[in-house]
Amino acid sequence: MQKAAFSIYKAHDINLSFFQLSGFTNGFSLEEETRSCTISDMDIQGSVGPAVDLTKSISILLQRVLIREGASVGVAANISKAAMDGCVIWSNQSSA
Numbered sequence: 001m002q003k004a005a006f007s008i009y010k011a012h013d014i015n016l017s018f019f020q021l022s023g024f025t026n027g028f029s030l031e032e033e034t035r036s037c038t039i040s041d042m043d044i045q046g047s048v049g050p051a052v053d054l055t056k057s058i059s060i061l062l063q064r065v066l067i068r069e070g071a072s073v074g075v076a077a078n079i080s081k082a083a084m085d086g087c088v089i090w091s092n093q094s095s096a
Helices: none
Strands: 006-009 015-022 028-031 035-045 052-055 058-068 075-078 082-085 088-090
Touching: 028 035, 052 058, 075 082
Parallel strands: 006 028, 015 035, 028 052, 035 058, 052 075, 058 082, 058 088
Antiparallel strands: none
8 A cells, every 4th residue: 555645754844836736545644743834736646544634733734635536534733733724625426
């Protein structure tokens, strides 16, 4: 089984942009006190699990992120604080 395209653990002030991701379990996994990160201008397609998986993350910003044709939820946020701006989530087999 594939893993996350980007796995970020206990990191801060990371900005990722302009990637097209396809066929991973998660496009992004941000975990355990990850904070002040921005994900922008992304196309995440065909993820098996949540396209963006946030666990215990703070001040995460998703800007202009397209999440499509996934087998699970578009975004999973557990014990996290995040904002979304200009994102589109569609045609996933579960909820947004």
